[in-house]
Amino acid sequence: MPEMLVYMVFEVIPAVDMRGGKCVQLVQGVPGSEIVSLDDPLEVALDWVRKxxxxxxxxxxxxxxxxxRKNAPIIEKIVHTCREKGVRIQVGGGIRSFEDASALLQLGVSRVILGTAALQNPELVKRLSSAFGNECITVALDAKNGKISIKGWTEECAYTPMEMGRKFEELGAGSLLFTNIDTExxxxxxxxxxxxxxxxxxxxPVIASGGVSSLQDLKILKKIGAAGVVIGSALYTGRFTLEAAIEAVLHE
Structure with missing residues (x-):
């Protein structure tokens, strides 16, 4: 059984986004818009752990x-290496079925993040929650212009994040990952x-993502009740360090 994630304090979570075997940061999820491209995602992950x-x-x-899931072998390597150091891992991207999610949870992933699959097959959330516990299941709600986007932000739905958030809470999701594409x-x-x-x-719990560029952004997200924040570009481009981010929200 995977280790549960329980958000007792506001948590700062570094993102390790992978494309073509490299660690990248895209602008608003558009392929080819990489502002960061690093060759070794495992070393990047270990560096965040050290920090x-x-x-x-x-x-x-x-x-x-x-x-x-083309980057599955790299993800498996990161999970094995970092869990040995007591680090929890949450994974998203291309998890389309019960079997995909189950394999990751049995691998040792603490939480799987369902996006497109949850929107297209909401009962999948209920089934996984029943099998593994709701703490292991996060639904990603990515929004643009107030509406949910799916399939790597290439298609827009008619639903709002609030409508879908309530629905997935009822179905057994243990948390939500909300990305504001307009600022991401x-x-x-x-x-x-x-x-x-x-x-x-x-x-x-709602974990925030998208647009963070200052330590003040982190303090605002904590103040409005988010349980944590996923940070990518701001860390990779040196806007602030992970150590500074953790310290900034520690006593807020």
Whole structure:
């Protein structure tokens, strides 16, 4: 049984996004827009652990965009290596079936993140929650212009994050990962309003993502009730260090 993630304090979670076997950061999820491209995702993950990360956020971008988990071998290596150091791992991108999620949880992943699969087959969330416990199941709600996007942010749905958040809470999701695509990767700061609306709509933890570019952004997200934040570009481009981010929210 995978180790449960329980958010007792606001947690700062570094992202390790993978595409074509490399660690990358895309602008608003658009392939070819890489602002960061590093050859060894495992070494990147270990560096975040050395700097204080207690949880890592792994994303198979090829899986998210194409539906095939091409970076699975690298993810497996990171999971095995980092779990030995007591680090929790959450994984998203290309998890399309009960079998995909089950394999990751049995591998030792602490939490699987379902996006497109959950939107297209909501009962999958209920089935996984029943089999593994809701703490292991996160649903990713990625929003653009107030509406949910799926398939690597290439298709827009008619539903709002609040509607889907309440639905997935009822189905057994243990937490939500909310990404505001309108600000993601632009390094221009967050818009806290959509995250706050979602936090106030559900009783399960909401992890924020998208647009963080300053330590003040982190403090705002904690203040509005988010349980944590996934950070990518701001860390990779040196806006602030992971150590500074952890310290900034410690006593807020």
């Amino acid at each position: 204080g990360a207690k949880t890592l956020h792994l994303v198979d971008l090829d899986g998210a965009i194409e539906g095939k 990767g632009l390094m221009q700061g967050i818009n806290p309003a959509p995250t706050k609306e979602l936090v106030e709509s559900v009783s399960i």
